[in-house]
Amino acid sequence: MNPDLRQIRAFVTVAQLGSFTRAASLLNVSQPALTVQIRNLEEALGVRLFDRNTRTVSLTRMGREFVPALQRILRDLDAIVAEARDVAALRHGIVRLAALPSFASGVLPEIIAQFREANPKISFVIHDVIASGVVAQVREEQVDLGLTGGRIVDPDFEVLHTTQDHMHVVYPVGHSFGDMEQVDVEALTLHPLILMHPATSVRSVVDAAFLAAGRLPIVAAEATYMSTAVGMVRAGLGAAILPGSAMEVRAEQTLRSRPVDDRRFTREISIIKKAERTLPPASESFAHTLIQTLQTA
Amino acid sequence: MNPDLRQIRAFVTVAQLGSFTRAASLLNVSQPALTVQIRNLEEALGVRLFDRNTRTVSLTRMGREFVPALQRILRDLDAIVAEARDVAALRHGIVRLAALPSFASGVLPEIIAQFREANPKISFVIHDVIASGVVAQVREEQVDLGLTGGRIVDPDFEVLHTTQDHMHVVYPVGHSFGDMEQVDVEALTLHPLILMHPATSVRSVVDAAFLAAGRLPIVAAEATYMSTAVGMVRAGLGAAILPGSAMEVRAEQTLRSRPVDDRRFTREISIIKKAERTLPPASESFAHTLIQTLQTA
DNA sequence: CAGGATTCATAATCTCAGCCTATTACTGTG
DNA sequence: CACAGTAATAGGCTGAGATTATGAATCCTG
Known part of the structure; x- marks a missing residue:
């Protein structure tokens, strides 16, 4: 059988603390559970990782050689998970949007400034292009959101909001x-x-x-x-x-x-996204404030 | 809850194949199981990874950004597991031993050559030092095995074999x-x-x-x-x-x-290791052939 | 345009991996 | 030599996760 993340975490923790009992309490499991996890890991790798008697625990040479590599894997994975959760919580992220030059230089900068006051770690990539360019970039998913003139009927797009200009x-x-x-x-x-x-x-x-x-x-x-x-x-x-x-x-x-x-x-203004596509949380959130700002203005 | 290796493997596979059904058959699980794994992963990360309807599956922008990093983690981990199994199967490994110069230049080279014929990928690190050095290096675990003269009574050591010289x-x-x-x-x-x-x-x-x-x-x-x-x-x-x-x-x-x-x-020759210490498989195996060769000679 | 085929999602059921508690066995120490 | 502390084992139980069966939506085709 293949190793498991919990087994790897157990191994690294025991290696660091030099004790099953203390590692168990740190990991919030019982000591026998840890014993089993380590044994299963050893069976999965085919190699004995700890020399242990009832009083003392110490790494074998093979165990010692594996600790840093496994530690790095755990660190990398945890970083990815943290990154994902940051993205979900709007603590990180990039909003990509295409807008007609009139909006890009007109109303947008203020709205972005206001949004970034609430979510300072979120950055923006703005493509200011003509109307057909906006539609094309949304279609090719180079951007998440498009702010363009005219009425959009293509079912490839979802119109989040329309307003008058x-x-x-x-x-x-x-x-x-x-x-x-x-x-x-x-x-x-x-x-x-x-x-x-x-x-x-x-x-x-x-x-x-x-x-x-x-x-x-x-x-x-x-x-x-x-x-x-x-x-x-x-x-x-x-x-x-x-x-x-x-x-x-x-x-x-x-x-x-x-x-x-x-x-x-009067021209119609549409905020569009690709149909059937989930927006990154940052873009989703920005779309909301964008719509609300345009409605109240 | 934290992500799981199976969830990550499921994610990467679905991302590569663009299909739950085909990924499921490749991973030897049922398609509903995969659906649940992906959903749980998305919940763990707080981020939607795939846009899917009943006919088509495609990565969201967030999903696309995570694929390479997660792929690398799986690759690294698989490499570690393979390495461990290679060590266990004597396909890899290093035998570290300390020996008196007389053995290091005398009987050892032939025995090592013979052993490496059977296990070509295993390499050796020989420390040729005087008797007290052999004992010290075994005690400090700089080497796995010691080949030295005299009778060892210290309980820190285990005598694997003795013979007459x-x-x-x-x-x-x-x-x-x-x-x-x-x-x-x-x-x-x-x-x-x-x-x-x-x-x-x-x-x-x-x-x-x-x-x-x-x-x-x-x-x-x-x-x-x-x-x-x-x-x-x-x-x-x-x-x-x-x-x-x-x-x-x-x-x-x-x-x-x-x-x-x-x-x-006549002097006594001892093959020693540190007591209560598991040898790496390569050293363990070499100790065996060493003993057998000395017995039959 | 209708219907069959395909694909993902949901529901219901079940099984076993893995956890916990209790206990045993061992070892180092005063 | 007895005690304290630690890992291993046993037994019982729970729930995560798998499977099968089915539903719903979309695409393809004649």
Whole structure:
């Protein structure tokens, strides 16, 4: 028969203490139980490990040679078990998530900071990629969670939460948008606009909204990055339409922003994970706080 | 509860095969047993290891991270068990023994060569030291076996075997010893002799024999090493009295040797081990062949 | 799209490994 | 030489874990 972890623990403990009785009390078993465990281990290995009479216990040479190796195995195993329990208790862990750049630079950093205050040992790996990239990385399980725009119908994914991300218009101080009762599609159509690049999810929403309203915007410029768009606004090229989730819509000294007064200028945001996949405890927990933060905000 | 080796083996096997059913048949248990083992392991670690539905099994990220570490532990442990069984089966091992130089260079090499023919993987560590050194090394357990002269009465030691080592006289071709009916104490007293150094056990035997006979030898020279004594004989300084066990008494071209014809020129040889100590299987086995060889010779 | 096949999970039952208590046997010590 | 302390043995019992039987879900196929 093959050795057993309890037998190995018994052996190492007896070897260290030099006594069956004391080892037994340390291991919370009776002394006869230990005697049997050691005997079984000796039979399993085919080698006598202790020379013992009724008064004294000492390792044989073979026993002495095996102690360090077995000790190391116990140590390694205990370390793995402790690691697993740390992961389970959120004392350790890595949250891997993919997010659209707008979220990655916008709402996410604050939420992560708040989460890490409660769980300081948990680290994050954020992949900021475009919408199709988020979906792909979740599908290939390079990340546990995805934060992306649009509605997900693929059964490969489970949508943990959806929320609305309303578009804002960003304009320089003194722009006429600042004085209007409401900035609706009509108003937007009258001014040169800076829009995101057509491949982005923000642009699809904007285009769809204009299309639904039967209007065409005056496109002054297109930008791939939101910070570029903001720079263009600052340079006076026009007003930018950017999602409310993005950091860039926050007030700068010389700029202002306000929501577009039209429900259609809204994109859906989904927090997704791969279907039928258990998240690591850290990611699971972070998903929860993420959802709660987005709900209350 | 703490993890169990069977649980770990089950986990690694299921992870490798990606199937409970196939893993179960490989491990010679029923599939429900495996299900329970994995569940218990997951509970012990506090972490879900597999995502499984009724058709498919796949590792979670946590599970994937634990596989290599646990695999290594199983590999290490199996190696230790295999090593122990090799030692038990004499497929491995080291025989440590201390012997008087006369044996170490005399009878021992042949016996070791013969033993290693049957057990090629067993190696030897020979300490050739004087009698008191042999006893000391056995007492301190630096060696398993001791081969020494004299009678051992100390209860710290167990005498596995005793045999007689009769003294021989070594002389040049043409010496008158070669023509005598018998070389007894009387004869020895008439010729210059080369004796071992007084600290050696050979010399004590020789001195005691002369004392008992009430004679005094003519000491031409004293040597610490037997090979030195033989060199002196070759140089014509006289005849040497050396133990029969020593290689040096074997015929050289220009030398002859014959037993001294007096029962008192005999020393006792003991094979000893520490009392109450189990020998490693290799040493145990070698002790047996050693005893048998000495008995039949 | 229905049904058979396959696979994991659950339930119920049972067996034996292993524990505990009580006792024995031995040894080192004062 | 008696006592104290320690490991080994015996006997009885309990529960962990195995098995078989069955259920539930999913995939494959015609």
